[in-house]
Amino acid sequence: MTQTCDAIVIGGGVIGLAIARALARDGLRVTVFERNARPGGEASWAAAGMLAPQAEADAPGPLFDLCLKSRSLYTDFAAALWEETRIDIELCPAGTLLVASQPEDVAALHAKLDWQTAAGCHAEWLSPSDVQNLEPLVRSHGALYLPDDWQVENRRLTQALIAAVAAAQVPIHCHSDGLTLCLEKGRVVGVEVRDERWSAPVVINAAGSWAAQMSANLLGLPARVIRPIRGQMVALQMPVSLRLRHVIRTSQVYLVPRRDQRLIIGATVEDVGYEKAVTAGGVCSLLSGALATAPPLAAASLIETWAGLRPLAIDHLPLIGETALAGLWCATGHYRNGVLLTPITAEIIRCLVQQLPPPCEMAPFSPRRFSASAMVCSDATPPA
Ligand SMILES: Cc1cc2nc3c(=O)[nH]c(=O)nc-3n(C[C@H](O)[C@H](O)[C@H](O)COP(=O)(O)OP(=O)(O)OC[C@H]3O[C@@H](n4cnc5c(N)ncnc54)[C@H](O)[C@@H]3O)c2cc1C
CATH class of the missing domain: 3.30.9.10 (D-Amino Acid Oxidase, subunit A, domain 2)
Structure with missing residues (x-):
């Protein structure tokens, strides 16, 4: 049997959960798939929770601007999560x-x-x-x-996002390993997990460090793009x-x-x-x-x-937006700044999915920059 929703999010870290919450608050029917037994147990749990655009940056540029913008959203983001869940993320x-x-x-x-x-x-x-x-x-x-x-307690942030997503009636399907993307007429139309199918016009890959493993073949991305x-x-x-x-x-x-x-x-x-x-x-x-x-x-x-x-993406910038494959979206590659970039990433995806103008210039972060012709492949040492 096929179940239908408006958007599917693959990956239950802070990025996937915040996107699910943002879309659900707009009234979309969202479903999250998480490979582990519980959401939020990977990088989002391991992080230090620093909201540190200035400490992290060595030079101005689009990533610095994106990080500043996300930092400026945090006070309202923390207050909204408190209202929705009564969990204090210790901003x-x-x-x-x-x-x-x-x-x-x-x-x-x-x-x-x-x-x-x-x-x-x-x-x-x-x-x-x-x-x-x-x-x-x-x-x-x-x-x-x-x-x-500033800083937040990222483990509490993860708990708050899980609670907010639950309050918004978004199901999180755990143990979803083996998930595959469903393709029809050259576009992604849903996912399949253990013979069950979910269809949605928007499928968002927020699988963190595993994002390229899942979609590399479909997207024609180099396996080490992330x-x-x-x-x-x-x-x-x-x-x-x-x-x-x-x-x-x-x-x-x-x-x-x-x-x-x-x-x-x-x-x-x-x-x-x-x-x-x-x-x-x-x-x-x-x-x-x-x-x-x-x-x-x-x-x-x-x-x-x-x-x-x-x-980490090979050009050290996050990938946020629709990929070259229609219906498949991506929100990953946040490297050392994923906790910081959680509110802005969710807001960008919400705006793009709802066909609203995004809150910032998106070209540097478009996953389409990795299309075969645009690729400048580098295996540079990760920035310290
Ligand atoms: C030691 C450390 C310190 C850090 N400190 C900071 C910091 O101070 N400030 C900051 O802003 N950032 C920090 N970061 C970075 C930040 O933690 C990450 O950028 C952020 O958590 C990424 O979130 P995510 O949701 O993309 O990834 P993750 O939290 O890794 O979530 C991805 C989820 O996808 C799931 N998944 C994977 N494959 C599949 C699949 N096929 N199907 C379904 N689900 C799948 C995984 O199980 C996982 O739960 C730190 C990271 C680390 C490791």
Whole structure:
């Protein structure tokens, strides 16, 4: 028997869930398919939750603009999720310190200060004693303060999106491995899972690091158009006597303090395929980076380690929109910024599906840039 809906979303991470929620709020009948036993258990769960367009960017450009736009949506996004679900995603506006751990870091941070203030962003240089006053645990040669780079608790964000999708009557079909796309007259018209068929005029591939595995053959995309980049993470439980108030980033590690006194330390950047092991070397480099930045952390308890896979496109830009194959859409490749880019991605897909003008220039992010003629294939090293 064939079931019919208006849109199918493949992948139950923050991107797929936020898209499903946005389309359902517009009155569309949406169905989500998730390969795992539960949604939200991959990169979206593994992330650190930083909303950090300024900390992440090395230069202005379309991705920087997209990230800024998404950051500006977060306050309303968090409030709406609270209204819908009563789940607080812990949006924390304390800001981020980019710490100069070595004297030679200072020049690069000043260069960032210059181009970001010229771009109209807030950024402020802090002397070592300013940093000491703000964050007594941190050793530094000064720091760039980015008051608008915030953080959320991404695991709570995932829970909130699952609850919001449920409240909007969107079914999530888990264990959907083996899902295939249905094609008719050169367009995708639905999906098939274990002999059951769902038809919809819009099928959205939001399968994160696995997105190209599923559709590479159909789209004629190179198999590595999206590839996984492993990030290992460590969590400490801080004693009550130790406290960090801001997100702290150095060239080696970042430290993200949560409301419940956990401290998230991340992250490695490793091109090792679909391998999610936590390694001795990974944990060692994270802990040594963290203790060099804030030596009193040596007293904190190590409570959790994990790893996740960031979806990286070969040109390092996300793919958002309809593909060259009619009916098949794509929302993936968000790499290190998928939590940040969740609200804008959902809004872009909603607008495009509803044939409304998208909230930003979409050409740099169109999946069609990977059509055979447009392809400039590069296997460049992932940006750190
Ligand atoms: C260690 C680490 C730290 C990070 N820190 C940050 C950060 O601080 N800030 C930030 O903005 N971003 C961060 N990111 C990046 C962010 O987590 C990702 O960009 C984002 O979660 C991607 O969301 P997604 O929904 O596309 O992917 P995922 O969360 O991976 O979800 C994809 C889903 O698709 C499912 N799926 C796959 N194949 C199929 C299939 N064939 N059928 C059905 N379902 C399928 C998967 O099981 C999965 O649930 C981090 C990532 C990692 C790994």
